[in-house]
Amino acid sequence: MSAPRTWRKPAAIANPVLRYGLFVVVFAYVYWAVASLPINWERVAQGLPRAVRIFSNAWPPEFARRSLMISGFTESIQMAIIATLLGVAISIPVAIMAARNISPMPVYSLGRAIIIIARSFHPVIVAIIFVKAVGFGALAGILTLTLYSLGFVGKLLAEAVEEIDQGQVEAIRASGAGFFKILVYAVFPQILPRQVGLSIYQLDSNLRASAVVGVVGAGGIGGTLMNAFRRFDYDFAFAILIVLIAIILVSEGVSGRLRRGLS
Amino acid sequence: MLKITDLNKRYGNGELVLRGLNLEIDGAGLTAIVGSSGAGKSTLLRCINRLIEPTSGSIVVNGVDITTLKGKPLRHARRSIGMIFQGFNLVDRLSVMENVLSGRLGYVNGLQALTRRFPQADVDRAFALLDRVGLQDYVNKRADTLSGGQRQRVGVVRALMQEPKILLADEPTASLDPKTSQQIMALTRELSDELALPVLVNIHNVHQARTFADRVLGMRYGVMMFDGSGAELTDDVLDDIYEGTAGRGDEEQGEADDGWRAEAASS
Numbered sequence: 303m304s305a306p307r308t309w310r311k312p313a314a315i316a317n318p319v320l321r322y323g324l325f326v327v328v329f330a331y332v333y334w335a336v337a338s339l340p341i342n343w344e345r346v347a348q349g350l351p352r353a354v355r356i357f358s359n360a361w362p363p364e365f366a367r368r369s370l371m372i373s374g375f376t377e378s379i380q381m382a383i384i385a386t387l388l389g390v391a392i393s394i395p396v397a398i399m400a401a402r403n404i405s406p407m408p409v410y411s412l413g414r415a416i417i418i419i420a421r422s423f424h425p426v427i428v429a430i431i432f433v434k435a436v437g438f439g440a441l442a443g444i445l446t447l448t449l450y451s452l453g454f455v456g457k458l459l460a461e462a463v464e465e466i467d468q469g470q471v472e473a474i475r476a477s478g479a480g481f482f483k484i485l486v487y488a489v490f491p492q493i494l495p496r497q498v499g500l501s502i503y504q505l506d507s508n509l510r511a512s513a514v515v516g517v518v519g520a521g522g523i524g525g526t527l528m529n530a531f532r533r534f535d536y537d538f539a540f541a542i543l544i545v546l547i548a549i550i551l552v553s554e555g556v557s558g559r560l561r562r563g564l565s
Numbered sequence: 566m567l568k569i570t571d572l573n574k575r576y577g578n579g580e581l582v583l584r585g586l587n588l589e590i591d592g593a594g595l596t597a598i599v600g601s602s603g604a605g606k607s608t609l610l611r612c613i614n615r616l617i618e619p620t621s622g623s624i625v626v627n628g629v630d631i632t633t634l635k636g637k638p639l640r641h642a643r644r645s646i647g648m649i650f651q652g653f654n655l656v657d658r659l660s661v662m663e664n665v666l667s668g669r670l671g672y673v674n675g676l677q678a679l680t681r682r683f684p685q686a687d688v689d690r691a692f693a694l695l696d697r698v699g700l701q702d703y704v705n706k707r708a709d710t711l712s713g714g715q716r717q718r719v720g721v722v723r724a725l726m727q728e729p730k731i732l733l734a735d736e737p738t739a740s741l742d743p744k745t746s747q748q749i750m751a752l753t754r755e756l757s758d759e760l761a762l763p764v765l766v767n768i769h770n771v772h773q774a775r776t777f778a779d780r781v782l783g784m785r786y787g788v789m790m791f792d793g794s795g796a797e798l799t800d801d802v803l804d805d806i807y808e809g810t811a812g813r814g815d816e817e818q819g820e821a822d823d824g825w826r827a828e829a830a831s832s
Binding site: 428467469470472473474475476477478479480482483486487488489492495 | 591614616640641642643644646647648650656657658659663667668669670671672675678679720725727758767831
């Protein structure tokens with residue numbers, strides 16, 4: 303047994319024909335995809351000076367219209383906070399419904415359906431629908447972000463409920479407690495850290511999304527930004543973007559620190 | 566007190582885990598059930614408080630057949646059946662006192678439970694019992710900061726808070742070191758005497774069964790095949806109880822254990 307033996311990591315795909323065949327297929331596809339890209343170099347060439355013009359007009363950023371900016375950001379932040387509170391509040395019962403281990407089948411299906419519907423469209427599309435339904439302004443934004451929060455928090459919270467230690471539920475049930483008391487004593491204590499972490503993350507996420515949904519008319523700083531672009535006030539738009547980045551940086555730092563502090 | 570007649574249980578379409586089991590317990594005293602893994606001991610205890618549903622048979626606790634109960638009457642019946650668990654099953658993120666008071670959840674209303682405003686008598690009883698088991702300094706500690714022996718004592722106190730007529734203990738010492746295990750068994754024995762409380766204990770440790778039990782039951786393949794005092798539990802009898810289960814035990818343990826876990830999870 304002293305003879306030297308070689309060892310190589312076994313290939314992920316054992317069959318060599320399949321393995322090299324796959325390489326060929328992937329390379330062929332990439333070549334075809336790149337070759338058929340409709341890149342019009344003439345338009346790129348025209349676009350570049352236009353981009354230079356936009357950026358040179360944007361410099362220096364113009365912070366003079368402060369009141370407009372402050373009211374836009376205030377509205378965005380208010381939208382984000384209200385939508386987070388509403389969305390998280392609604393997501394708790396929905397998550398309970400959508401947890402297979404504590405809900406009977408019909409309720410579970412309903413809970414899952416609500417979450418799937420809330421998650422199936424991007425906030426911008428939802429915002430367009432709500433703007434059509436309730437008109438321009440913050441209300442449409444709040445409804446959009448509430449639905450967005452419900453979908454995200456509801457889904458992850460339902461998964462947290464499904465992962466709880468069933469022994470603790472069993473013990474509380476054995477004391478003669480009914481469904482509500484089991485929720486309060488055995489389920490909520492186990493998902494609480496997750497719940498708080500998700501809420502903080504969602505607030506952070508809603509703050510970013512509130513700027514996006516504003517672009518389609520759902521209130522907040524997004525609307526202000528869009529108007530600045532339409533009026534070719536690139537310097538004002540640039541100022542808004544700088545403040546937006548600063549706010550998102552701060553909120554991400556704060557939420558990250560809070561969530562680390564929790565665990 | 567407790568009378569089980571012709572109890573059968575099967576999980577799904579599997580084999581019978583309990584096969585026409587009969588058992589009667591009158592009055593106080595500690596009854597130990599020994600038997601290999603998969604003999605159906607955990608299933609039996611969980612049928613008594615209906616954490617799992619028996620397939621057929623009757624279980625009469627304090628004159629009430631609990632196999633037919635639903636909803637509120639079932640929850641009321643559970644109040645008088647205390648249970649302690651192998652894994653303690655304390656709610657980790659709640660304080661010792663909250664865990665102890667959760668033994669009163671069958672008695673208080675939803676608002677009292679939510680706001681933790683339990684009747685003064687319950688709080689008094691909680692303090693008295695925590696003193697009794699030596700945990701008076703841990704009242705506001707979180708349950709997951711306690712050692713194994715301390716946790717199981719909280720588990721015992723929680724069960725006793727229910728003012729149970731009977732106490733079920735499913736391998737209460739299997740997760741503990743030998744010394745702590747001995748202490749918990751001694752405590753259970755003492756409390757059973759002090760409160761004149763009948764206790765039914767599933768136990769793997771045959772020595773402890775002989776030491777602490779008034780009566781020992783031997784269980785195998787879902788039936789009782791021995792019923793006598795600790796002294797009568799001779800090595801020959803033990804051979805009978807555990808005979809031939811070594812090979813089969815592993816297989817059936819998976820089946821029976823997973824069975825009640827899955828069912829408890831889905832109910």
